[in-house]
Amino acid sequence: MIKIGVLKNKIQTKLINYFLRNIPSYYYERCAKKIDISTDIPVFSALAKSIISEGRTYLREDRLYTLFQCISRLPSNAVAIEIGVFRGGGSKFMAHLLQERGAGMLYVCDTFSGHADVDSSIDGGHRVNEGFSNVIVEDVKDYLKQYGNVRFIVGDIVKTSQQIQDKEINLIHLDMDVYPPTKFALEYFWTRIPVGGIIVGDDYGTSSCKGIKKAVDDFVAKTRDCFSIHLITGQVVIVKTGA
Ligand SMILES: C[S@@+](CC[C@H](N)C(=O)[O-])C[C@H]1O[C@@H](n2cnc3c(N)ncnc32)[C@H](O)[C@@H]1O
Structure with a gap:
């Protein structure tokens, strides 16, 4: 047998x-x-295609789809932040969806002149005021002018974060590529994220952005009320849980 x-x-x-x-x-x-996200998701597929075709975001359909899913589950009056905006394509995608959902608003935060600070021991080739410095903030404002739910916060997030006074922030898209401001933003905004609130960290799995993985891993290791999921898109999703 x-x-x-x-x-x-x-x-x-x-x-x-x-x-x-x-x-x-x-x-x-x-x-x-x-499911083919480039054609089969009403609302998402056409919007993502249109934003990508404007050539103002590094985000492709896979990463935009993560943001789409997160925004879809927010309350209609949600407060969201994008930190690391560059030429505004990702912000437009977020602002559009938040506006469609009702009274959702978006803070759009960037130096608009490249990195303000890097940690050369982990941030590899990233340099202060080098990459992303060829952006004109007025041009980004003009690009997003149709969205009354957008507020611009211009400057190093370490110095400008206090301008965001809302008690609750439901979603943050962190996309700065480097360690120091990512570590700062995670720690600074965490207490204002309600249970169920989400941080999407771009480039967690990108080999040229090792500072993002370190900032997130250190933060998650010492933070009791969260869990994180590394997506095969390269993003990480951090969700706030109850205490
Ligand atoms: C990868 S780009 C953002 C890409 C954008 N989310 C998109 O949709 O393509 C990174 C941005 O982070 C910004 N950044 C870097 N360090 C910053 C800081 N300390 N405060 C504010 N913005 C910062 C840079 O100026 C740059 O525009």
């Missing part, structure tokens, strides 16, 4: 391995059961 069981297991293992080697990839990587 035992021998028959062992034999069955061996045959099963061989069959599974055979199928895994020979099944066409469209049964899993490109599985037909998958």
Whole structure:
């Protein structure tokens, strides 16, 4: 009896391995059961395509879809922040969805002149005032002018954060690429995030942005009321839980 069981297991293992080697990839990587986010999600697909076509965001459909899902579950009067805006494409995507949901508002925070501070021991090739410095804030304001729910906060977030006075912040998109302001923003805003509130950290899994992973991992390790999920998009999602 035992021998028959062992034999069955061996045959099963061989069959599974055979199928895994020979099944066409469209049964899993490109599985037909998958939802194609570029065409199949009403509201999202067209908006994402349109924003990407304007050439003002580094975010592609996969990362925009994470933001879309987070915004979809916010209250209609949600307060959201994007820190790290560059030319405003990601902000436009967020502002549009927040406005559609009702009275949602968005703080748009950036130096608009590149990095104010980096930690050269972990932030690799990023340099103060180098990348992202060719942005004209007036141009970004003009680009977002149709959104009455947008407020601009211009300058190093470490110095400007106090301008955001709202008691509750439901969603933060952190996209600054480097360690010092990311560490700061996580710690500064955390107490104002309500239970169920979310921080989406861009570039957590990006090899040229190691400071993001360190800032997030250190923060999550010492913070009792949260959990984090690393997405295969490269983002990390941090959710505030009850105490
Ligand atoms: C990767 S870009 C943001 C990309 C943008 N979210 C998009 O949709 O393409 C990073 C931005 O972070 C900004 N940044 C870096 N350090 C900052 C700081 N200390 N305070 C405010 N903004 C900062 C830079 O100026 C730059 O525009």
